[in-house]
Amino acid sequence: MLVKKMLNGIMMKEITIKELADQYDVSTRTIQSKIKKLGYEWDSKESIYRYVGEESEPLDVDFSTLISKNSKMPA
Secondary structure, eight states: OBHHHHHHHHHTTSSOHHHHHHHHTSOHHHHHHHHHHTTEEEETTTTEEEEOOSSSOOTTSBGGGGSOTTOOOOO
């Protein structure tokens, strides 16, 4: 899933961080930290992610490539 599609889904309440975590088999904290590392921060007043990074916005990055297959949650 591309970053722009994922962030749009979260902001439109079509998908939750929990659902993403389940989909990628990681914790919700992992999903949130990956989004933060991309240069986004959550604006809780407006319920949107704002891009605050230095580089150009990474909208066309496939989010699944950022999730390491070794960082699975303990069963």
